[in-house]
Amino acid sequence: MNNLIHNLKGDRVIWALVFLLALISFMPVYSASTNLVYVIGKGSTMGYLIKHLGHLFIGFCIIYFVHKIPYHYTKAFSYFLMPLVIVLLVYTMFQGTTIGGANASRWIQIPFVGIGFQTSSLAFIVLMVYVARYLAKIKEKEFTFKSSFVELWTPVFVIIFLILPANFSTAALIFLMVCMLVYIGQYPLRYLAVIIGIGIASLVLFILFAKAFPDAMPNRVKTWEKRIERFTTDSKGEDVYQIENAKIAIATGGLKGLGPGKSIQKNFLPQSSSDFIFAIIVEEWGLIGGLSILLVYLLLFFRFIVCAHKAPSFYGKLLIIGLGFPIIFQALVNMGVAVELLPVTGQTLPLISAGGTSIWVTCAAVGVIISVTKKEEEVAADLLESEKRNDALQRIIDKEIQLEEEAKQIDSENPLAPIVNKK
Template sequence: MRIEAGAMRSSVAPPPNLRTRIQVQLAAPLDATPNAIKAAGPMDPVLAAIVVALIGFGVVMVYSASAVEATVRYKNPQFFLTRQGLYSLAALGVLFVTSRIDYHRLYKLTYPVLAGVGILLTMCVVGLGHNAGGAARWLAVGPIHVQPVEMAKLAIVAWLAYSLAKKADRVKTFTVGFLPHLIISGVFIVLCIKQPDFGSAVELLFLTFTLLFVAGAKVGYIMGGTILGSMFAVIAVRFSEYRYLRYLAWENMEQYKQTLAYQPWQSVMAFGSGQVWGLGLGRGLQTLYLPEAHTDFVSAIIGEEFGFIGIAGLCGAYLLLVLRGIRASLRAPDDYGSYLAFGIATMFGIQALLNLSVALAILPTKGLTLPFVSFGGSSLLVNAAAAGILLSVSRQGGADGSR
């Protein structure tokens, strides 16, 4: 398997023809046509269909979950629907454009993008961010609010793919293959925590260690990093008053159901009300009680209106999305594309898993959106760009029909 080969790369040199092909592909100029690198074939139709279906489903569920709040706050039940519809049209455009661009063109943009996103995150931390809900995670550009942390996830994946492919024969070393990746990711993680955005920090750490493992970094280094990261997370929770209170409320939800645990308590109630088949689209009652139901807790409304069957179908869609992403990774013509596709697939999977776990009160409350479904332009557009890159990798993986 491709992943197994990646895990052994530092001890067994890649075949000369593969190394030569990677060097030719990565050295291609940005203005080169895709055919100059590798003849592109058709994109993965299943992957494309899943992404488009999730975007469309998201528009429907945002309207169902937000109509009551939009009526009360803005006297317009279509307030959030209109915006999500516009975001979705833009996302489909981004998806189409990025899927047609050869992913190798991103290679030389890796560091400029990484630095730019780092600057945007720093701006949020130093007081230039728009504060909402006690966190400064947005930058206001006129009426538009941009959330840099969503860009950071894709930027870290792209940088790790670039760096790990470049250091293929030295990934097992500590000073070259492990420590630099941990330092750069650590800077972004600290910037997330300072906003504060603990959930995104955990996601970035998970993405880093996953790609290091797939690339063949020593398991001992990864385990050591995981232990240190876990210790840091415990300290960050225990010595932060609001995080610790949120943790206590999660452990004693019934006691805090009218205060700190109000949102997860109502979310669990929504899932329970849906039972097996759900109450029907637009008939959910928790839209009256669950705050911000159209954003981080939209899955609770899906559970109430479509029941266990609906949630099972949603989980199946995300599982298939991840599997098709891994398939593209295994078929990628080079290590760069392989790591890029695997990282993006992992990003979709872990964010969906964390969002659903929070909505079901399996984990304490964290501000993570449900990919392609939750309301929000930054998340939707970045995820669409990531899916487009994944489709671009799938177009070249097996375009010659040999894989």
């Protein structure tokens, strides 16, 4: 254990806060899983807890291995992963998966293992790294709007419009975060204003097209309209049912909460272990527990800002901002939905909500951020360790080559060798 802790490089505060969020998640996930067990009649509470533990274990393995990789390698990764991400999004759009009879058009099933994977989450992190790479590349160069539109915005719009029909909230979040990143990356404001205008106009055209030709392509425009209508009016529906139960849970929790595992509304909230887990936390742990969760995320946000300021390169700064800020923003959106400050979006609470894809992608982003925060001596130590492994491997190869040459020499000096080999 001490050796493992010693091998954890980078910012220890980020490590601690991420571990704290993961630790906090166990009780709410275990408690909220009773909805799936006793109401829906699926699985067992201990089974869901073990599954969540497995997701977190894999997630922290991802953080560990990713943080050992020098962060500048992500430039090449993002460039080569972009075509793969686009292919996966196209496949996801048209394969029409349903999970448990519910619409799951944003998911695909991984062959042979039967695990669902949300491709838009992978696309999000790859795209943010791609944008950071481009902004770092053009920082000291002259460029035109046309060249930046082709190299930067074309991939952005392609990915957003592949995600948009099935998942408006994620598409909107991606667009907002990309705009934030390019603004911080000193992209000209006049160009950015044009891009925002193009984005809004494209969204309007898409909605009009979907309403005029509803069967032309899979989309959820009607769902968006109903959610906005329910948020702005008193109309009834499934979303109102979820929000009302979430508000009841928050009101019931009061200041100190009902206590761990004593939530009542978890039996009525359909997504109590994922989208509305914050409401269950407040019901069981009270306003104190809810504010404590918010405080942890704000501390993580503050730490991202500090680490971005200390980053050794402009690309490193952009990586921390582009991968770290969306985690905090997603958490705030999830909490805002639970208290009805925002319409229902389907965004999970990072590192706390149940779900493998959300945890793994968040952990991959955290791993890259921690890689950026490694000190110079830690980077040097990693490089030295890598060089030692390469040297050891090279010595083994050289030894094998030497043994082969010696064997050939012995065969050439032995006049009976050809006869023996022939036999």
